Amino acid sequence: MSRLPLRRALAALICSVGVVAVTVSLSANRAMGAPASATAASDATAPTSDARGAQGADLGATPVASPASAPAASASAASAALQTFKGYRRDAEGKYHNAAVEPKQGFWKMMGLFWDVTFHKPAGTMPSAAQAVPVQPLTREQLLAAPDRTLYRLGHSTVLLKLRGRFWLTDPVFSERASPVSFAGPKRFHAPPISLDELPELEAVILSHDHYDHLDEATVKALAPKVRHFLTPLGVGQRLIDWGVPAARVQQLDWWQSTSVSGVQFTATPAQHFSGRSLWDRNSTLWASWVIEDAGLRVFFSGDTGYFDGFKAIGERFGGFDLTLMETGAYDARWPYVHMQPEQTLQAHLDLRGRRLMPIHNGTFDLAMHRWQDPFERIQSLARLRAVDLVTPIMGAPVDISQPAPTDAWWQSAG
Numbered sequence: 001m002s003r004l005p006l007r008r009a010l011a012a013l014i015c016s017v018g019v020v021a022v023t024v025s026l027s028a029n030r031a032m033g034a035p036a037s038a039t040a041a042s043d044a045t046a047p048t049s050d051a052r053g054a055q056g057a058d059l060g061a062t063p064v065a066s067p068a069s070a071p072a073a074s075a076s077a078a079s080a081a082l083q084t085f086k087g088y089r090r091d092a093e094g095k096y097h098n099a100a101v102e103p104k105q106g107f108w109k110m111m112g113l114f115w116d117v118t119f120h121k122p123a124g125t126m127p128s129a130a131q132a133v134p135v136q137p138l139t140r141e142q143l144l145a146a147p148d149r150t151l152y153r154l155g156h157s158t159v160l161l162k163l164r165g166r167f168w169l170t171d172p173v174f175s176e177r178a179s180p181v182s183f184a185g186p187k188r189f190h191a192p193p194i195s196l197d198e199l200p201e202l203e204a205v206i207l208s209h210d211h212y213d214h215l216d217e218a219t220v221k222a223l224a225p226k227v228r229h230f231l232t233p234l235g236v237g238q239r240l241i242d243w244g245v246p247a248a249r250v251q252q253l254d255w256w257q258s259t260s261v262s263g264v265q266f267t268a269t270p271a272q273h274f275s276g277r278s279l280w281d282r283n284s285t286l287w288a289s290w291v292i293e294d295a296g297l298r299v300f301f302s303g304d305t306g307y308f309d310g311f312k313a314i315g316e317r318f319g320g321f322d323l324t325l326m327e328t329g330a331y332d333a334r335w336p337y338v339h340m341q342p343e344q345t346l347q348a349h350l351d352l353r354g355r356r357l358m359p360i361h362n363g364t365f366d367l368a369m370h371r372w373q374d375p376f377e378r379i380q381s382l383a384r385l386r387a388v389d390l391v392t393p394i395m396g397a398p399v400d401i402s403q404p405a406p407t408d409a410w411w412q413s414a415g
Contacts, residue, residue: 049147083139085313087255087270087288095283096270100308102337124371127189131414133363136396138194143167147374149297151323151399154192156364157214157303159325161401163294164263166203170290170325171214172223178213178365180277186213186365189372194394196222204229204261208303209287210236210275217243224249229261233268236276237287255288263337265293266396267318270310271303273338284324291318297401300324300352306337307344311351323391323401329362329375340367342378346386356389356404363395363411376411 031149042372069235086099127133138152143162150161156178157171174192196219205227208214215236216311221243230240230250235374237252253268268288276282294298300314300321315321331339340348342359349357362375376392383390392407393399399407 010415011101013202017134041323044046081309081313081316085270085309096275096286097283098308098337100272100306100337102274109334122369122371123365124373125369126372127414132395133190133414134410135190135193136394138198140194140200143194143200146398147400149294149401151401152193153358153360153393153395153399154180154194155188155190155395156362157208157325157327157360158197159301159360161292161299163292163297166262166264167200167366168201168264169204169223171208171303172205172219173213173216174219174222175216178216178367180212183316187366189364189366190395197224199223202227203264204231204266206266206281206290206292206301207232207236208271208289208301208331209233209273210239210277210285211304212277213240213367214276214304220245231259231261231266231268231290233286233288239277239285251286254286263294265291267293269300269314270308271305272308272310273304273306283298287312291321293318297322299401300326300354302327302360303350304339305348307348311348315352317355321355323356323358323404324349324352324354325358326358326362328359328379329370330365330367331370331375332368342375342382345379346382346388349388350386354388356391357383358391358399360395373411376409380409 011102020032088099089097091097102119143152143160146162148162148165150162154160154172156173158173159170161168161170174196175188176182177185177187202223205220205223207230220230223244224245228249230237230245232240232250232252234254237250240250241247253266254258255268255270257268258265267290269291271287273287274283275285275287287303287305289303289305289310290301292301298318298321300315300323302325304327326345327340328342328345329339331341336344346357357379359375359379363372366372380390380392382388389404390407391399391404392409392411393404394408394410397407399405
């Protein structure tokens, strides 16, 4: 066997705890359990929620929107999707499950996928050596001088926002690989626009779930001294605490729970995905999308998710979004349950009542079988057909969240 297939085989095996693991049903997994939320720090309010349920029953289901949490949604409109939306459930072992029934995948289907990823990887899933993904370098001074309500895409699902003069970072991954080991696994197409050392103090890091391309242990440990708050779904925060992050800086939220940090409101909202960082801890922590609100400005961060009726419920509850940061990449016809096709991404944006759409979860790691430019090309064509404003900045380029300037199709000249 040649060296390349060997490395691909090892990479595919490692990815089996992430994207590829969607094909595996591990009924005998051991549960880690979801810890209670950590105490909130002094300038962050304790999480509030109208979610209901108990272990073994549906949780995060049927929230009752209040005027404060849904200023733009009428009671009648909100009731339609909110009252029919079903949340996750937890089984007797404490594992989380989506409301939708997960398609069962047998051992041989999983092995077939492993074989395809190892030996039948199509050309074009990574940029060519001749033309790299363009990156606009950033410095701390530039960030400090930037106007409020500026956003920077740093790669994959890592987005830096400046709100109220403070900085907020989603799903930070700065390592060379999205992998439990440094020598194999999906490798970055490009360097981050700014180094960890150059980043200014962060008011909060917002995490969607615990997969390696979203939760990077090395990055968390490096950032921890300069982060005041970590906001996570249930169970994910315990991983941070186990890595040495002080518990007082960690808040773990259930779906529909909200917390206010330095005047910015965060709500953990539903997603249809799964979790796990090994072959033994699948679905032991919760996954979530996030709503970020700042004095009338609303941003939606999808995390990872398949298409489901939760988008409509979120849109009705919050009354629409100025910008949606939407998963658009790492999709495949064999795992539609947990990753959306671009057509579904666009529909989810419409369900959310978004004004502008920024496709994320692309352009940084090779996590599927499609060409790396495919997510950009398809979502661009779909957005034109539906008259949706698309925002596709170069990595590291500033974006005015309220009024983004037109962006170029930079992927057409790269790779």
